[in-house]
Every structure is written in C-alpha cells, then in structure tokens.
Amino acid sequence: MPVRSALPARRCALPRRGARTAAPCRPVGSPVGLSFRRAGPGPRADPRRFRRLDIAQRIGKPTVDHTLLSIARYASAQRWESLPDSVATQAKSVTLDALGCGLGGLDGPPAQIARKLLPASDPESTGGGVAFGSGPTGSADLAAFANTCAIRFLDFNDFYPGGHPSDMLGAMLALGARPGVTGRAFLTGVVVAYEVSMRLADATQLREKGWDQGYAIGLGSVAGLGAMLGYDEATIRDALAITAVSNIPLRNTRAGLLSMWKGAATAAAVRNATFAIQLAGEGMTGPDDPIEGRHGLWDLVTGRFTLDHFPVAEEDFRILRTSFKPWPVEYNATAAVAAAVQLREKVSLQDVEKISIGTHWSSWHEIGSDPLKWDPRTRETADHSMPYLFTRAMLDGTITEATYEPESYLDPVLRPLMQRIGVHLDDESEKAFPEHIRLAVSARTRTGETHHVLIVDPPGHWRNPLTGDQLREKFLGLVTPVLGEAEAGALAAFWLSVEEHDELVPGLVLSGASMPVVQ
Template sequence: MSDTPIALQLAEYAHKFRHQCLPEEITALVRQRFIDSLACILGAYGAGPVNAAVCYAAANPAKSSSVFGTTIQTTPEIAAFANGVMVRFLDYNDGYMGLEPGHPSDNIPACLALAQAEGATGAELISAVVLAYEIQMRLQDAASLNKRGWDHVNYINVAMAAAASSLMKLDVAQTEQAINIALSAHLAMRQVRSGSLSDWKGCSAANAARNAIFAAQLSRHGMTGPSPVFEGDMGFFKLVSGPFDLDTDRFGTPENGDYAIRRSLTKTFPTNGELHTAVWAALDIRARIDDLDDIACIVIETSEFNRRVLADTPEKWLPKTRETADHSLPYNVARSLLDGDITLGSYSSAKIADPAVIALMGKITVVEDGALTALFPRHLANRVSVTLVSGEIVVSEVISGPGSVETPMTDSDFERKFRRMASPHLDESAQAKVLRYVAELQHQSEFTALFAAMVASG
C-alpha cells in the first residue's frame, strides 16, 4: 500500500487526467451516456420530487447554470441537484456493480452544470465525465458500503469533487482538499434505500454531487479539509468502509485504454439494474405459459445481494410507493408476468395496488443460489422457476441481458430510448436538435442551445 494518502493520489490522477487526449471510442461512450441521461431527464418532467427541486432552484436565481425543462438559471450546485434528481428519478440511468452498486451517470448533470458556469468546452465536459466515472467505479470495486449501513453515493462525494476540480482547473493541493471536504462532511446513510423508500432515494446522489461542487468551490478559495480523510484515526476506513487498496497507477490512461466507463451498464427497463435479468426471465416464461391462472408457485433464485436488498423487508413484498416497487424483485417479476413488459406505467399507484399483482406476489419465494452469487457482480444473473397446477415446471435463467458489457446498447437503441421519453414533451424538431447537439458534444463551446431544445413544447 502506498504511503501517499488516497485523497492526494486521486488529486494527482485528476490533475494529470485533465491533459489527456481521450480515444474517440471513449468519447462515443460519453455521448451515449449523455443521450441516455437526457432520456431519463425527460421522463422525469413533472414528477413530485423534480417539481420540488425546480421550485427550490427558482427561489435561488443566479446567471450561472440552467435547469432542464425550464428557463430557470441558478447556481451550479443547485442546478446540479435539480437536474440530478431528474436523471435519477426513474431509476432508468446507467449503473455499475462492483463490491458496491452505484450509478456513475449521476455525475453527468453536475459536470454539465459546472461546465456551463465555468465556461468550459464540450471536450472539457467529456473529460470531467470520464474522470468521474473512473474514480467512482474504481471505488465501487474497492469496497462495499451497503453491508456496513452506508450509501453508495458517498463515492460520488469523491468522484464529483475530483471532476469539479478538473472543470474549475484547480491545482493538486486544492483538489485534494476538495476531496477531503466532500467526503468527510457529507456521509449518507443506507437507510435511504431500506424499508419503504421515499423521494430522497432518487435525490441522494444529486445531493452528493451538489455537496462535491460546494466543496470544490470552498477549496478554490483556500478552505482545507480533514486529512488523511481515508486513512486517519477517525477516517473513512475505520468508520465507514474498512481498509482497502486503491492503485491509481492502474486507472485508465490513453496508454492502457482501461477506462472504467467501458464497464458501465445501461438499462432497457426503468427499474433497478440488478433485477433486469429476472424481468427478462419472467418475460420468457410468460411467452411459454398459456394461462397465468395455471401458476401454482414461483421461485426466484438469485444472488445474495439481490435477496438481501431487493426482497429483504415486508415493504418489498407489498410496496406502497414507486420508489419501493422499482426496487422490489417479487413485484417486478409479477408485473412482468402480468403485463409482458416493464414501463413507466408499471409503477403507477393503480398498478402497485392491483389485486392481481398482489396475489401473484403471494405465490413467489425468493432464495439465494450460491452459483448465482458466485457470478456476482460480474454477471447480475437470475433464475425464475414457475410450477403449474399440472406439476409442470417452466424455468428460465438469464445470466446477462441487453445493456450489459457483453451485449451493449447501440446508438440506435439510445436514440429510441431518448425519443420514447421525449415524445410527450418535445416535438420532432426539438428532438432532432438535441440529438445533433450531442452528436457534436466534443466540439461544443456553449450549452445554452441544449437547454433551450429541452424545454417542453406547449
């Protein structure tokens, strides 16, 4: 283990990263994740938590950063929060599963807000996004937080502090202090994803990104933070994560090409990523069963993580909120069997209270399968077995599905997802403007046109 504090190692890596020339294939991945995030934003227009965040932004005007779907401008940290809530609301943005789960695209709206405030270029924005992905995903690989009662967004504190420092062109010492402040002062508890889930489930990451920008702003003006924030006697290792190694020499560079963003996963359903393969399995079984009334019982075999996180409390077996339902393994399997799809409408109040889905969940058992746990987190596999009243057993096991590293979504897939989310809000002309803008993201010199095109028509 290096004697150099981890915060300083990350600061040095971030400072060098700013001068990297990224390969086109990495830039192309950012463009895809950007379109994916804009699709999620559009799908969140008008949602309760989004409206609350927009109202907060409107009450704090500043000519710095724009809020999607509006003509409001506010401070970069508030814009990062409001736009971040939009990206995260549907649970439809990309994700990554290491020892800890997380959603690296949660950094994108914060990077964009700060890039606009700082007068950064599209190329500088892309660099900051790749840096944020790199640090967050490497931390997710390094240590689990959820098993110890802490939320994964604590890694966004670090990743976004580094990305913010890059966009603000801070030096190494300032970047280290931004990381120290962001991590030590803003720890989030795992309770946000336990029991009956609240609006804050979709806001926690946006809040971490907001706090990281605030920390970088303070550091720019000379504020220092606790050090060493990871290794200290009362630091992150001892109180939160346990000790871990983090070798920045192995992080992505143009020489090794091993950028973490390559391993991020994108979603074909607006729900928790770890249960997507269970949805695919349920859809496969549905096509092989003549009548759902013939189902006697259902067994979902899954990983230790899925059983512990997605089928752990009574609320997951009788959800009352959208946020709980989209993180419920039994609900999503039952809903898939009933409807043949998972869509935004799958989590309406009527669908959640549907007697048919409640009855079908009553036939479900969730158990851990050691072989599936062994595949985790490389593969987020699930097996669904349906026993019919005749005694026949119909089984479907899905190891990896669309949006995975093995079967990545294509540019056309992302465009379809964007247009599907955009169609209720943007006319075809506006949709085309957004798509053209993102296609040339690395050459953009301002961001006003993007926000203007994303304001809902009518």
C-alpha cells in the same frame, strides 16, 4: 488510437507561495446570464496561500492521504487527447442517457420540489448554475440537486455495481455553462468522474457494509467537476477532503417502505460535491487525512483498502463497464423482467402454482428480501420490488411508466399472485457477480409441469450492450413528449457530437432551459 488536440491551458493555477497575489480567478462574460468576474485588487490575502502543505510544513510533520492525493492527481492531469475513441463514445452515451432520463423525469415530484427551492439568477454572483427546465439559477449546488433528482426519478439511468454513476452528471450539467467549458473538457470530466466513483465503489464496498452509494458519487463528482473546470491538484484535493468528511450517507434510504428520498439521496451527495468544489475554488482548505488518517474513513468505516490504479490502457477504463437499462427498474431486476417475458411465452401466470427465483446476494438483499417487496405501497418500493416487477412483466409483457401508477402497484389482484413468488440466494449467480448478472427461474404449474428460464447478462449489461441506435431510440422516447420530435432530434445530435463544440450553451438551450445571453 487517434491523436486528439489538447485542451486549453489549465485555468486558475495557484500562485507561488509567498508571491503577491490578485483575488481568485473567475471567468468573465458568461453567455447564460451568470457573471463570473475577477474581483478588484485589494489588500485581502488569497486564502489559497494557506494550503495544507503549508500548514504541514509549519508544524514540521507533513501528512499525506495517498488515496485522496492519487484521485486529485489523476483528475488534474487527465486530458482529452489521452482518451481512446471507445471511451469518448461511451462518455457521450452516458451523457445522452442521463439527459434523456433527466428530461423524462422533470415532472417527478422530487424534481418539482427541488426546482421550487431554486433562487433566481444573480448577475453579480459567481455561484450560479443551470437546472433542467429552469435555466440559470443563483445556486449551482441546488441546480445540481434538482438535475440529479430529475435524472434519478424514473430509475432508468445507467448502472455499475454500487450505484448509478450518471447521477453525477446533474452537477456537471449544472456547471456546464461556465465560460471555458468546452465539449471536450466536459467529456473529459465525465470520464474522470466515472473512473473515480467506480474505483471507490469497488474498493470501499460501502454498500455491503450498510452505507449508501452517495460517498463514491460525491467524490467522483468533485473529481469530474475539477477536471472539467480545469482546476489544479491542490484545489481538487481540498474539495475532495471537504466532501470526504461531510458526506457519508446511511443505506436506510433503501430499506423498508421506500420514499421519495430513494431517488434524491445521491442528488444530495452531488449537491455537496458541487458546493465543495466552489468552496475550494475560492480558497477553502480541507482536512489532512479524511480517508487514511485518525477518525477518517479507514479508521471508522471501511478499514484499509487499496484503490485500483487509474486507467492507462483502453481496457483499464471502468466507464466501459457501464450498463444501461432497457426498462425503468432497479438494475438487478432487468434480469427478472427478461426472465418473466420469456416465461410468459411458456405458461400463463394464472396457471402457475409456485415460482422460485435464484439470484446473487446484492440483488436478493436490495429487491427480494424485505417482506414489503411483496406489498409495495409507493412508487419507489414498486420499482425496487422483484416480485412486483416479475408479476407485472408476466402479465403485461414489459415494464413502462404505467407500471408505477398507484392503481397498478396497489391493485389487490396482484397480492395473491406475488405470494406465489419466492426469491432466494443462488450460489452460481453469486459466483458470477459482478462480472455477470445471472438469474435462474423455476416455475411449477398446477398440473405439475416445471418450466425453467436462465438469464445471463440481460439486455443493456455491458457484456450485452444496447446499441447506439437503441440508446438514441430510448432517449427520443423519453424526450419527445417533453420537447417535441424536432427538438428532441436536435438535442440528441448536439450531445452525440459535443466534442466538436466550444461551449455547452447551445445544448443546454436545446434541453428546454431558458438561457438569456449577456452582451
């Protein structure tokens, strides 16, 4: 593993307890029209003096939420030079993929609605951020919300069992223009965000309990932002605590007839995380034991769990288990699309009497159990419908954005075809998950013939990954229609070498954001 140069010294360290302090540290001279200034001297006490440890000492009964503390310590201690080459490369890949999906999804209704709510940039404000397609705005949390709405709209961004970790990049890019955020600091934050959110998804099993994926996404976003901005352990811990008690979303978002909120739910979690890290940065404290304490997550929602240790060796990094999508579908449906493409080479859908699809529980539960999946009436239901996507892939040979035009998913000809498809739990597929994605298809024709297709680890799965060239081709396919061929190529080149840059502003400018420079 090569030796990497160290990050600059940590910024905004807390003062010693009892010391005379200045106002909170804020960088000066943002190159994107956002001004971050140190407040003038004055008698106002710095609220960060009253951290949770001080309170615990005053009442004589210190409490420690070990889960939260381990996340805060990891996020504050992580450094660029500790990242293996493969991990740094993967961080750039997930960034390129998320940015491509975000620019490709700019015209989606959720992203358009979110951008309408963005306030104008205020040079005197310390709370601004950058939104795709809008440039600087006066609200970092709303910018993060708008960015993640765009990233999620196409349902084309990455996957890890329990959610889409690149949803968190909406926040990191919103705050990426802050002074002092280098390409290396950004990538370090990306890795931290992934490692935290993925471990939380594994440990909490919230999805299986009926809760949505925003909980892990919210806490992962806080950790990544804290690492990127160089915040200390205490600040990150308070931001985590604030997020932990105020961000437990219901999975009803993904049940029944799906709405636009399906693609905006994690954007809300990312927005909350962005708000929390800003509050903590200004001195807001959070609860003692939001996970392990009374009325906390263990007590009310999950029961006890153990968070897996954070990475030391290269093979410990969860980010390397990120899967990418070759088609814009709910991830488990990639195996169904791959199977349909193979099956159509053997038999025409018109000649098939019955198709039986065997898959693992979370795939069946998410996209193959609800009767509405056989009658999709919204885009969001269509991209989460295994029978619809299988039918379309058999008819068209692929899945594209055109698959989600109303005339496509409302086509009355499809309904009887979809009724020929059954989806069931398959024991072998369930045993293989989550290490492998396995899907078994059996098709019986009207003449009595039977055809079988077995898919194990479809294209894009981390065990069958898309190549760097394929990811770049995917990015250019999404971004070229938005920015033009030359601009899309330049944008890809910037983010694939982002560790060489001392600031992210050029890459944000190339993304189409109007970024006025403050002299």
